[in-house]
Amino acid sequence: MALLSIKNLTIEFPGVRALDNVSVDFHKGEIHALLGENGAGKSTLIKVIAGVWPCSLYSGKMLMDDMEVKFHCVKDSSDSSIQVIYQEMSLANNLTVAQNIFLGHETRSHGMLDTVTMYKKSQEVLKMLGSSIRPDTIVSDLTIGEQQMVEIAKALSRKARLLIFDEPTAALPEDDVERLFTLIRSLKEKGIGIIYISHKLNEIRELADKVTVLRNGCYISQYTRDNFDMNVIVRDMIGRNLDKVFPEQKPFSDRVLLKIDNISLVSNHKKIINSLSLECRKGEVLGIAGLLGSGRTALFSLIYGVFRGEFNGKISFDDKEYIPENPAKAIEKGIVLVTEDRKKYGLVTTGNVKENMIISSLEQFTHNGVINEPQSLRECRRYVDRLRIKTPSLSFPVNNLSGGNQQKVILSRFLMVKPKLILLDDPTRGVDVGAKQEIYALIHQLASEGIGIIFVSSELPEVIGVSHRILVIQDGKIKGEFNHGTTSEEEVLGIAAGVNA
Amino acid sequence: MKTYLSELWEATNKRVLFMIFLLVLILGVFDILSGGYVLRAENLANLFRQVTVVAMLAVGMTLIIVLGHIDLSVGSALGMFGALTASLIAHMDVNPILAVIIILALGFAVGCLHGALVHYLNIPAFVVTLGGLIAYRGVTQYVARQSIPLRIDWIKSIAQDFTPDYFSFSLLALVIAAPVAFTSISHIRLKKANLPFEKPLWIDTLNLIVFALASIIIVLTLTSGDGIPIQALILLFIAVIVGAIAKHTPFGQYVYAIGGNKQAAHYSGISIARNTILVFGLMTMLSAACGIITISELSSAAPDIGDLKELDAIASCVIGGASLAGGSGAVGMSVLGAFIITTIRNGMSMIGIVAQTQKIILGTVLVLAVALDQWSRRKKS
Numbered sequence: 006m007a008l009l010s011i012k013n014l015t016i017e018f019p020g021v022r023a024l025d026n027v028s029v030d031f032h033k034g035e036i037h038a039l040l041g042e043n044g045a046g047k048s049t050l051i052k053v054i055a056g057v058w059p060c061s062l063y064s065g066k067m068l069m070d071d072m073e074v075k076f077h078c079v080k081d082s083s084d085s086s087i088q089v090i091y092q093e094m095s096l097a098n099n100l101t102v103a104q105n106i107f108l109g110h111e112t113r114s115h116g117m118l119d120t121v122t123m124y125k126k127s128q129e130v131l132k133m134l135g136s137s138i139r140p141d142t143i144v145s146d147l148t149i150g151e152q153q154m155v156e157i158a159k160a161l162s163r164k165a166r167l168l169i170f171d172e173p174t175a176a177l178p179e180d181d182v183e184r185l186f187t188l189i190r191s192l193k194e195k196g197i198g199i200i201y202i203s204h205k206l207n208e209i210r211e212l213a214d215k216v217t218v219l220r221n222g223c224y225i226s227q228y229t230r231d232n233f234d235m236n237v238i239v240r241d242m243i244g245r246n247l248d249k250v251f252p253e254q255k256p257f258s259d260r261v262l263l264k265i266d267n268i269s270l271v272s273n274h275k276k277i278i279n280s281l282s283l284e285c286r287k288g289e290v291l292g293i294a295g296l297l298g299s300g301r302t303a304l305f306s307l308i309y310g311v312f313r314g315e316f317n318g319k320i321s322f323d324d325k326e327y328i329p330e331n332p333a334k335a336i337e338k339g340i341v342l343v344t345e346d347r348k349k350y351g352l353v354t355t356g357n358v359k360e361n362m363i364i365s366s367l368e369q370f371t372h373n374g375v376i377n378e379p380q381s382l383r384e385c386r387r388y389v390d391r392l393r394i395k396t397p398s399l400s401f402p403v404n405n406l407s408g409g410n411q412q413k414v415i416l417s418r419f420l421m422v423k424p425k426l427i428l429l430d431d432p433t434r435g436v437d438v439g440a441k442q443e444i445y446a447l448i449h450q451l452a453s454e455g456i457g458i459i460f461v462s463s464e465l466p467e468v469i470g471v472s473h474r475i476l477v478i479q480d481g482k483i484k485g486e487f488n489h490g491t492t493s494e495e496e497v498l499g500i501a502a503g504v505n506a
Numbered sequence: 507m508k509t510y511l512s513e514l515w516e517a518t519n520k521r522v523l524f525m526i527f528l529l530v531l532i533l534g535v536f537d538i539l540s541g542g543y544v545l546r547a548e549n550l551a552n553l554f555r556q557v558t559v560v561a562m563l564a565v566g567m568t569l570i571i572v573l574g575h576i577d578l579s580v581g582s583a584l585g586m587f588g589a590l591t592a593s594l595i596a597h598m599d600v601n602p603i604l605a606v607i608i609i610l611a612l613g614f615a616v617g618c619l620h621g622a623l624v625h626y627l628n629i630p631a632f633v634v635t636l637g638g639l640i641a642y643r644g645v646t647q648y649v650a651r652q653s654i655p656l657r658i659d660w661i662k663s664i665a666q667d668f669t670p671d672y673f674s675f676s677l678l679a680l681v682i683a684a685p686v687a688f689t690s691i692s693h694i695r696l697k698k699a700n701l702p703f704e705k706p707l708w709i710d711t712l713n714l715i716v717f718a719l720a721s722i723i724i725v726l727t728l729t730s731g732d733g734i735p736i737q738a739l740i741l742l743f744i745a746v747i748v749g750a751i752a753k754h755t756p757f758g759q760y761v762y763a764i765g766g767n768k769q770a771a772h773y774s775g776i777s778i779a780r781n782t783i784l785v786f787g788l789m790t791m792l793s794a795a796c797g798i799i800t801i802s803e804l805s806s807a808a809p810d811i812g813d814l815k816e817l818d819a820i821a822s823c824v825i826g827g828a829s830l831a832g833g834s835g836a837v838g839m840s841v842l843g844a845f846i847i848t849t850i851r852n853g854m855s856m857i858g859i860v861a862q863t864q865k866i867i868l869g870t871v872l873v874l875a876v877a878l879d880q881w882s883r884r885k886k887s
Contacts, residue, residue, distance in 0.1 A: 355766035355833030
């Protein structure tokens with residue numbers, strides 16, 4: 006008997022059929038991975054199960070223990086012991102751990118909040134998860150890994166028979182990932198059903214008992230652990246064979262574009278970067294590998310003029326001294342930054358595709374103070390075609406696009422300013438396999454046009470596969486340098502983690 | 507036929523349609539209740555004169571709200587600059603034209619100061635302009651502690667005169683011809699660039715015909731009385747210019763982007779400081795302009811002019827669908843919102859509803875309008 010069984014689920018939104026006659030069973034004590042590209046329908050399916058999309062929106066049935074259930078809202082599904090741990094943390098940062106864990110179902114005695122009981126119960130749940138977080142800590146003081154732990158504790162403090170993890174490792178430092186996996190396995194041992202969503206196939210291989218592949222809202226295939234073949238699964242996901250993930254390397258010039266000389270950064274009395282020097286040449290793809298907090302993001306912030314703190318050292322760009330001030334100045338010089346957090350620093354979420362694409366290059370399209378509509382539209386179309394952005398129209402709300410397409414919209418925005426140097430901070434985060442490959446190809450195409458590219462990623466195979474040259478950064482210092490093809494994942498990770506420096 | 511209708515329905519902006527429908531409904535109901543008085547030429551002219559100040563403030567307020575801020579000082583600023591204008595002319599014998607220029611420049615400067623305080627010192631706009639609301643009212647009451655009479659005819663004519671017929675009809679021709687010309691040019695250019703039209707040609711044509719008919723009816727009604735109030739021309743001019751700035755210039759686009767996501771706008775190379783200061787500058791300059799119109803209307807400056815006008819302006823924007831969270835709103839819609847508020851007020855006066863009751867009804871309408879709007883949005887998504 007399936008714990009939760011989805012039967013012939015179809016759901017339509019204006020312009021798209023997000024799920025098309027999908028049937029799938031989830032069992033207790035099983036880690037069931039949902040795979041598919043962005044827009045394949047995974048998130049929609051999760052939202053249906055979690056009651057975010059009410060039952061009035063779809064056709065088809067949902068059964069729990071063979072009894073039909075209908076969720077009108079998130080509370081309904083939560084009351085039926087289905088809990089979701091979302092990719093973007095849904096904790097109230099200003100409240101304590103215990104307050105968050107009991108948010109919405111606080112324990113009361115005589116009508117007043119029973120803080121003592123809630124504190125004790127929080128402590129119990131956290132202890133069960135093997136965590137030593139104090140329940141009275143304010144959430145914003147916790148690391149991302151710890152916040153996720155609280156999120157899981159919150160889910161478990163309610164009745165949980167089915168736990169859904171929506172890309173739980175997307176924002177997680179490497180060393181926390183293993184801890185999370187151990188935890189998920191122990192939850193499985195307790196008989197809880199797990200639905201696991203991730204773009205990282207190696208995680209799926211390590212963790213999942215069963216895999217269901219969705220594509221364009223349709224059920225494609227299902228595999229159990231003993232017949233996992235990643236090549237077949239990827240082919241199912243993107244609908245074609247993925248022959249070469251990383252494009253061929255093209256030669257680059259010797260002209261130095263960006264030269265960073267002995268810089269140090271201090272923020273809040275903490276040394277973030279310590280006498281670091283590097284060079285990036287025209288047409289070069291320079292990869293930077295490093296763990297979260299190694300200083301890689303701070304380095305980009307500095308170059309782009311958004312770093313808040315003290316800075317020492319010299320930067321020259323295009324043979325001239327360059328003092329970063331603000332993004333406007335960086336863009337004017339030809340430096341752009343694609344940040345890791347699209348929602349926060351990238352998308353104008355109230356705007357449409359076109360508005361988001363042209364916002365940095367409006368001056369180009371402006372004649373006598375007025376924006377030339379046809380010219381800007383034509384330019385947008387060119388990029389939609391070039392980057393293969395899947396959107397119904399240019400006036401489509403950017404918020405409704407899938408992650409990969411949103412990322413491409415932001416890439417277009419910065420390509421339109423005709424940059425000389427592109428800083429890419431984890432550009433494939435939350436992006437599916439097919440779109441990833443397209444982004445790699447684009448990086449090399451841009452490099453072959455003479456643009457310098459500095460590329461940071463939390464996925465090591467990516468940095469190693471894409472870059473001409475790889476720098477390993479640890480504790481704000483460069484600890485290793487390799488040319489393409491002369492290193493391995495283990496070697497880089499070892500240096501990044503400070504094991505064999 | 508059916509497919510044409512459904513295509514038309516698809517292409518129609520439901521919000522605009524709803525607002526116009528509401529406005530026509532309100533006008534119709536009050537016209538019947540007042541025994542055909544509301545739609546008469548003289549009352550229609552009155553309506554236009556009553557709406558000008560609120561609508562002009564709503565135009566500026568739209569940009570403020572889109573940017574994600576609020577400006578509570580506009581009513582008091584209107585009073586202060588009105589009183590100062592009157593004082594400059596009546597007490598200091600400054601040339602009236604010079605006085606108007608000085609006041610507009612001063613209004614812009616004061617607004618820029620608001621923007622600078624908001625941006626650089628990180629004081630919420632609510633607080634900065636609440637301070638303005640209180641302080642500028644004080645200045646108004648000080649400068650105009652005794653009502654300052656205005657004796658110069660042309661200043662009074664700004665608000666009290668009407669256009670002669672030949673001018674009204676030329677204007678009518680322009681109001682009809684200009685959108686036709688713009689639509690044609692945009693269609694030709696899109697076609698040349700081989701880009702799809704946003705709407706089919708016939709729908710645009712239909713819209714233009716409806717708009718032209720409405721303009722003809724309004725102008726014919728007004729010219730059967732005294733003519734078009736000069737104030738209405740000023741409003742038309744300001745609304746068209748600011749509306750165009752919002753839609754078709756980088757500055758306008760930046761305002762929407764900043765309101766939508768300030769961080770993203772900053773990372774896209776947009777200067778938050780410059781645009782914030784400009785928007786606040788424009789707002790207070792419009793308040794100053796409204797101050798001049800108000801003293802011209804009253805032929806004098808009194809200590810209470812412009813009182814509570816900020817609330818009318820904000821209400822107009824909200825009824826017009828602007829989101830107080832920033833990022834969305836439209837100048838034209840806020841002007842429609844101002845018309846709705848003013849029409850209700852005007853109509854209620856015509857049928858003899860007392861001021862106290864009027865306030866209760868208006869407050870209710872405001873909340874109902876937004877509730878209805880939210881409900882329809884939720885239904886759509």
